[in-house]
Amino acid sequence: MWDSSMFLSTLTPKFYVALTGTSSLISGLILIFEWWYFRKYGTSFIEQVSLNHISPWISGVDNTENTTNNGNNNGNSTQNNIPECKVWRNPLNLYRGAEYQRFYWATNKEPLTYYDMNLSAQDHQTFFTCEADVGKPEYEIMQTAWRERNPVVRIKAAHNALEKNLECAPAYILLAEEEATTITEAEKILKQALKVADLNYRKSQALQHQGSLMESQHRRDTNVLIYIKRRLAMCARRLGKLKEAVKMFRDLTKEVPPIMNVLNIHENLIEALLEMQAFADVQAVLARYDDGSVPRSATICYTSALLKTRVVAEKFSPDIACKRGLTTAEMAAVDAIHRAVEFNPHVPKYLLEMKPLILPPEHILKRGDSEAIAYSFFNLAHWKQMEGALTLLHCTWEGTFRMLPYPLERGHLFFPYPTCTECADRELLPAFHEVSVYPKKELPFFIIFTAGLCSFTALLALLTHQYPEPMGVIARSILNWLSSPVYYVFEKIENLLPTYLLQMFARV
Numbered sequence: 001m002w003d004s005s006m007f008l009s010t011l012t013p014k015f016y017v018a019l020t021g022t023s024s025l026i027s028g029l030i031l032i033f034e035w036w037y038f039r040k041y042g043t044s045f046i047e048q049v050s051l052n053h054i055s056p057w058i059s060g061v062d063n064t065e066n067t068t069n070n071g072n073n074n075g076n077s078t079q080n081n082i083p084e085c086k087v088w089r090n091p092l093n094l095y096r097g098a099e100y101q102r103f104y105w106a107t108n109k110e111p112l113t114y115y116d117m118n119l120s121a122q123d124h125q126t127f128f129t130c131e132a133d134v135g136k137p138e139y140e141i142m143q144t145a146w147r148e149r150n151p152v153v154r155i156k157a158a159h160n161a162l163e164k165n166l167e168c169a170p171a172y173i174l175l176a177e178e179e180a181t182t183i184t185e186a187e188k189i190l191k192q193a194l195k196v197a198d199l200n201y202r203k204s205q206a207l208q209h210q211g212s213l214m215e216s217q218h219r220r221d222t223n224v225l226i227y228i229k230r231r232l233a234m235c236a237r238r239l240g241k242l243k244e245a246v247k248m249f250r251d252l253t254k255e256v257p258p259i260m261n262v263l264n265i266h267e268n269l270i271e272a273l274l275e276m277q278a279f280a281d282v283q284a285v286l287a288r289y290d291d292g293s294v295p296r297s298a299t300i301c302y303t304s305a306l307l308k309t310r311v312v313a314e315k316f317s318p319d320i321a322c323k324r325g326l327t328t329a330e331m332a333a334v335d336a337i338h339r340a341v342e343f344n345p346h347v348p349k350y351l352l353e354m355k356p357l358i359l360p361p362e363h364i365l366k367r368g369d370s371e372a373i374a375y376s377f378f379n380l381a382h383w384k385q386m387e388g389a390l391t392l393l394h395c396t397w398e399g400t401f402r403m404l405p406y407p408l409e410r411g412h413l414f415f416p417y418p419t420c421t422e423c424a425d426r427e428l429l430p431a432f433h434e435v436s437v438y439p440k441k442e443l444p445f446f447i448i449f450t451a452g453l454c455s456f457t458a459l460l461a462l463l464t465h466q467y468p469e470p471m472g473v474i475a476r477s478i479l480n481w482l483s484s485p486v487y488y489v490f491e492k493i494e495n496l497l498p499t500y501l502l503q504m505f506a507r508v
Contacts (some may be wrong), residue, residue, distance in 0.1 A: 244459035305336035313388030346372035
């Protein structure tokens with residue numbers, strides 16, 4: 001029998017130094033490549049190869065076929081294309097003077113970014129100006145007033161416009177938004193604006209077919225009227241006049257022109273109905289707007305989950321559910337939560353108060369942190385009112401991440417998660433807020449393993465170079481210890497099998 005002790009005794013310390021140095025170099029090269037691949041593609045190269053090539057080959061399943069089937073199950077082909085990060089007007093945006101400014105006075109922190117306010121200025125210019133304003137000094141003043149960075153200058157410009165014409169409705173809107181320091185004051189100014197806007201609307205309605213200029217003016221007057229009604233309804237909601245607010249929101253959802261669909265007034269209606277606990281009416285609104293006719297939102301997805309959670313949350317117990325399994329109603333609630341979390345994964349941390357809330361921005365990014373803040377700011381109270389709803393959310397929301405190991409590549413219910421949300425949210429949210437990022441690029445196991453292996457072999461190489469004799473003794477001891485079970489098995493086989501069979505195997 002071959003004696004390994006003679007072979008080990010002939011090995012010199014230089015061999016151990018060369019062996020550990022070479023293995024350390026190879027491990028380092030693998031680590032560098034893995035880190036570069038992870039930084040570029042967000043995943044481990046070894047993990048990708050094992051999942052996409054080795055695993056299907058072992059299991060006999062074609063990975064490309066599964067990917068194709070998964071894409072077909074997602075619905076129409078538009079869901080397979082990653083949309084660009086479009087910024088939307090926040091349906092529940094606050095008042096600058098009555099709410100944002102009061103926050104600044106209390107904390108000395110700017111709640112709105114310049115990028116966010118600049119987007120609002122562009123919206124106001126789009127909604128409240130038209131080609132027919134040329135030659136009208138009050139409207140020309142308002143055209144430049146929206147873009148003024150100093151709020152004092154903006155307010156002064158609005159007063160100047162009213163001095164020239166008391167029927168300049170956009171000037172009233174600016175004063176209600178920025179000069180009024182309470183919601184009651186804002187409501188009072190908006191009621192004045194409503195009278196003026198309604199009068200202007202009726203005048204332009206009678207003349208709208210007398211040319212393109214009159215049509216554009218009528219369109220502008222329509223936008224102004226709808227905007228004022230919506231803000232008045234939001235004032236009523238803030239002041240606790242829920243029935244009045246709901247009626248106004250219902251009327252607005254019927255008469256909104258296509259250009260004003262960006263306001264998403266149905267989300268205001270849903271929030272007001274939840275405050276009234278009119279759950280049947282909320283379900284009716286969801287059935288109308290959750291059919292793909294409008295872009296899905298966190299409000300629609302999470303409100304649907306809240307209604308299904310409400311049915312089972314009060315009696316839900318995680319321990320009992322683990323023992324007996326989920327009922328049909330509980331499974332529907334869990335699926336709704338998974339659907340909502342897949343659409344916007346930032347919301348649960350705010351609802352569960354794992355992350356502090358801030359004032360929502362005036363614009364939001366669908367599926368982004370800004371949308372999560374805007375939704376949670378007003379709807380956290382509705383989740384708290386339903387006993388057990390947050391418990392069920394806490395027990396189930398993290399399971400979505402295990403179901404979606406690669407959210408940037410595919411989704412079960414929605415198109416893959418956009419990669420541009422973090423950059424857009426940093427522009428929309430103030431600097432003092434820590435932007436929520438998803439999916440976080442956590443280091444894969446293979447990178448950690450390779451880093452540990454590289455460090456270990458580098459340490460061995462250093463010790464072998466400094467202390468060659470002791471390290472040689474240790475290496476021989478470890479090899480003898482590892483080889484002893486092999487020799488034990490070999491001796492047992494040698495005792496059981498005839499000698500001539502072993503000789504025949506040795507010749508082969």
